[in-house]
Amino acid sequence: QHFWLHGPRSGQPVEFDASAGMWNVYGYPELHEVLMDPATFSSNTMRVVPKEMLPKEGFSLEGFITQLDPPEHGKLRKLVSSAFTRKVVADLEPRIAALTHELLDEARDRGRFELVTDLAYPLPVIVIAELLGVPSSDRALFKKWADALFQRDAKPTLERRAEDLDAVMKPWREMSDYLADHAAERKLRPRADLLTRLVEAEVDGERLPDDQVVNFAIILLLAGHITTTMLLGNTVLCLDAFPDQQDKARADRSTIPDVIEESLRFLTPFAAVGRATTREVELGGVTIPADQVVMGWLAVANRDPRQFPNPDVFDPGRDPNPHVGFGRGIHFCLGAPLARLEGRVALNILLDRLNPLRTNPDDPAELMPTPTMTGVRRLPLL
Numbered sequence: 001q002h003f004w005l006h007g008p009r010s011g012q013p014v015e016f017d018a019s020a021g022m023w024n025v026y027g028y029p030e031l032h033e034v035l036m037d038p039a040t041f042s043s044n045t046m047r048v049v050p051k052e053m054l055p056k057e058g059f060s061l062e063g064f065i066t067q068l069d070p071p072e073h074g075k076l077r078k079l080v081s082s083a084f085t086r087k088v089v090a091d092l093e094p095r096i097a098a099l100t101h102e103l104l105d106e107a108r109d110r111g112r113f114e115l116v117t118d119l120a121y122p123l124p125v126i127v128i129a130e131l132l133g134v135p136s137s138d139r140a141l142f143k144k145w146a147d148a149l150f151q152r153d154a155k156p157t158l159e160r161r162a163e164d165l166d167a168v169m170k171p172w173r174e175m176s177d178y179l180a181d182h183a184a185e186r187k188l189r190p191r192a193d194l195l196t197r198l199v200e201a202e203v204d205g206e207r208l209p210d211d212q213v214v215n216f217a218i219i220l221l222l223a224g225h226i227t228t229t230m231l232l233g234n235t236v237l238c239l240d241a242f243p244d245q246q247d248k249a250r251a252d253r254s255t256i257p258d259v260i261e262e263s264l265r266f267l268t269p270f271a272a273v274g275r276a277t278t279r280e281v282e283l284g285g286v287t288i289p290a291d292q293v294v295m296g297w298l299a300v301a302n303r304d305p306r307q308f309p310n311p312d313v314f315d316p317g318r319d320p321n322p323h324v325g326f327g328r329g330i331h332f333c334l335g336a337p338l339a340r341l342e343g344r345v346a347l348n349i350l351l352d353r354l355n356p357l358r359t360n361p362d363d364p365a366e367l368m369p370t371p372t373m374t375g376v377r378r379l380p381l382l
């Protein structure tokens, strides 16, 4: 059995981590309070993070939707949501299915199947590239940037030493320039793609500034790629570890969306979100001073027995299943419909083509190296 079947657990719902100088929020109701009160728990964490922990100049998420507070956040969110609608996402279903089959055919022809490299990593990046409307010949560029930014074999960005930063900065600039060029192109010659919709988006007479079009395109790649990779890998791990649930899902495909939701609870890909306190605040019986970094552990709250009975059992039948795998409140994941769609389509096809869907006991999975990411970076299947 995998060790992480026993969820991450802590004694206290809110704890100060003296070595990191941050407050960890583990409890479900406490985390709910944090996420629903952006006035006290600001998303603009850059303001309070010590300078030496910040990435070098030029590589900053300042002004990105994930870092904004009301009222700026709401304005930007309305504009990008008007371009990135449920319909835009739903229309992708046949294409996601075709891509999944293509990728699985290629793996079959190679004669081995490693879920991450062969399907879970390439699928979301291709979908995002196509959604934005970049030429399919440039798909390789997107993969190159994603590889560089996620550094699958290295330490997380913030922990890397200065000389390693170049490896991130260069692709970052390349990607920004590439997207800025394409956005400018779309202003002149509109097409049926998301970049054009972003360029043309208008709410209450306001449009997206050029840099925000580029920022949002970048966020799609940053927030929508590896998280989805992890969701697919984690779901396969769950169905491997709980074979009776695999049988159930196989027999009744209408339960697949519930399997995806329970996977997000049980192995939460985006394990923690950062906030900064704007004032002194009482939370879970402790007092947090102003200007402190707070880490909200979605992955731990999703195993809080006060909210989820038998939290270490993978049970897609939980009803309701109010997990916080996509966050909660004003920053609730904007890509949730796309992640759910990719998860449902890919899992259905995996179940169609692989029976049983089993990991390879002689070639064990490798986990992601960072505690804030719950997932595998290598998952050989039988």
Ligand code: HEM
Pocket (backbone or CB within 6 Å): 043, 065, 066, 067, 077, 128, 219, 220, 221, 223, 224, 225, 227, 228, 231, 268, 269, 270, 273, 274, 298, 324, 325, 326, 327, 328, 330, 331, 332, 333, 334, 335, 336, 338, 339
């Ligand atoms: C926000 C998780 C897929 C785009 C978030 C947040 C979480 C999350 C937890 C909230 C962050 C916070 O409160 O600070 C996930 C997971 C995914 C996933 C687990 C896959 C399983 C995607 C996809 C896209 C996307 C596919 C787009 C293509 C975004 C954006 C935000 C966001 C734009 C920021 C929303 C805002 O700040 O208002 N995501 N995400 N995500 N996600 Fe996702």
